[in-house]
Amino acid sequence: LTENLNTCSKLLVVLQNHVGSQPGIWSRSLCMDNGLNAGSMLPTLLKAASLGYGIAVLNPNSNSYINEAGEKKSILTSSSPVEHVITCWDEIIYPQTSASDIYLLG
Secondary structure, three states: OOHHHHOOOEEEEEEOOOOOOOOOEOOHHHHHHHOHHHHEOHHHHHHHHHOOOEEEEEOOOOOEEEOOOOOEEEOOOOOOHHHHHHHHHHHHHHHHOOOOEEEEEO
């Protein structure tokens, strides 16, 4: 989550879509063969940030997160990717954002 989540008018929610992939990476092999600009979300995230978007990167294949204190916390009702996304939206993103334009990328 970006720091401007509660003040941005535009929000980009990125859904990591591969089991075993790390958030921010579209393809490990592309990163290794062609560099971060080809295989990571970095160019997209940097462009969105430069345009003032708030950004949330979700990993629906995970059921835990690291809080602001650096503690690993379980995401309740996150037994499936669908439940993970719904829980992240309901419990973390929606209560904090003021964005009126919301975009999903997955």
